[in-house]
Amino acid sequence: MFDALQLFRLDNRVALVTGGSKGLGKAMALALAGAGADVAISSRHLDEAEAAAQEIAEATGRRVIPIRADVTSADDVNAMVDQVVRELGRIDILVNNAGINRRGPILELDVETWHQIIETNLTGPWLCAKAVGPHMIAQRWGRVINVSSILGLVGLEERTPYASSKGGLIQMTRTLALEWAPYGITVNALCPGPIMTAINEVFKQNLEAYEAFRRRIPLGRWGDPEDIQGAVLFMASEASRFMTGAVIVVDGGWTAQ
Ligand code: NAD
Numbered sequence: 540m541f542d543a544l545q546l547f548r549l550d551n552r553v554a555l556v557t558g559g560s561k562g563l564g565k566a567m568a569l570a571l572a573g574a575g576a577d578v579a580i581s582s583r584h585l586d587e588a589e590a591a592a593q594e595i596a597e598a599t600g601r602r603v604i605p606i607r608a609d610v611t612s613a614d615d616v617n618a619m620v621d622q623v624v625r626e627l628g629r630i631d632i633l634v635n636n637a638g639i640n641r642r643g644p645i646l647e648l649d650v651e652t653w654h655q656i657i658e659t660n661l662t663g664p665w666l667c668a669k670a671v672g673p674h675m676i677a678q679r680w681g682r683v684i685n686v687s688s689i690l691g692l693v694g695l696e697e698r699t700p701y702a703s704s705k706g707g708l709i710q711m712t713r714t715l716a717l718e719w720a721p722y723g724i725t726v727n728a729l730c731p732g733p734i735m736t737a738i739n740e741v742f743k744q745n746l747e748a749y750e751a752f753r754r755r756i757p758l759g760r761w762g763d764p765e766d767i768q769g770a771v772l773f774m775a776s777e778a779s780r781f782m783t784g785a786v787i788v789v790d791g792g793w794t795a796q
Pocket residue numbers: 557558559560561562563564581582583608609610611635636637638639659686687688689730731732733734735736737738739
């Protein structure tokens with residue numbers, strides 16, 4: 540009997556999810572572990588990574604290790620990847636998820652804010668890819684999943700640093716996909732639409748803006764973190780083996796308009 544779901548299994552795979560202690564990162568780490576992978580989740584706060592790792596391990600029966608690392612620090616990133624390989628034996632899947640946002644008109648944003656967002660959302664994924672590259676190249680297999688955003692594809696006022704970082708991440712995805720295609724490593728971008736997590740906390744204080752966003756989403760609701768689990772499993776597994784340099788949008792229809 541042909542079991543098509545085998546295509547999505549991640550048995551014997553090891554995944555690293557940056558910023559994996561909450562929000563979309565935690566939902567993706569849970570999905571990867573639930574499909575059979577051992578998972579490392581990194582956070583700037585070890586206690587938060589520990590709590591999430593324990594929760595995911597209990598829910599899936601997989602090995603899930605917490606790591607403290609700031610993705611803007613090359614030293615932290617290199618130590619993080621070394622720890623994954625040392626403790627879990629290999630690294631097959633990198634989910635570049637850690638990210639931040641600060642909103643405001645350009646005239647009210649300072650350049651430090653710009654640098655902070657670009658460092659986290661663009662330099663961070665670049666450093667992480669660079670650190671996992673030698674391992675993936677040596678084994679001739681790898682999956683790099685860059686969590687961009689619909690704002691990497693379309694504009695929205697008062698998001699100049701964030702949209703620039705996410706657009707840049709899509710171009711990094713395409714370029715690295717070409718660079719690493721000869722080694723059997725695929726590099727793809729995932730662009731979520733509005734999903735209620737800590738990054739969108741401001742909308743809880745501004746119900747009008749929350750509703751305005753909801754009305755703009757054709758499927759009629761904000762997303763839940765679990766809504767991207769299917770996409771990340773596809774992108775991490777054999778199911779997506781002929782896809783690289785691609786951009787997958789999971790946005791309730793926002794960018795279809
Ligand atoms: P979140 O704030 O819950 O999670 C972001 C995570 O990144 C947190 O765990 C945070 O601690 C971590 N992080 C931030 N800076 C870091 C650093 N320097 N080093 C290590 N970790 C760091 O928000 P989320 O919604 O789960 O966001 C996850 C990703 O999804 C982000 O890249 C975000 O831009 C992207 N995204 C989110 C949405 C949405 O609507 N929620 C939409 C599109 C894209």
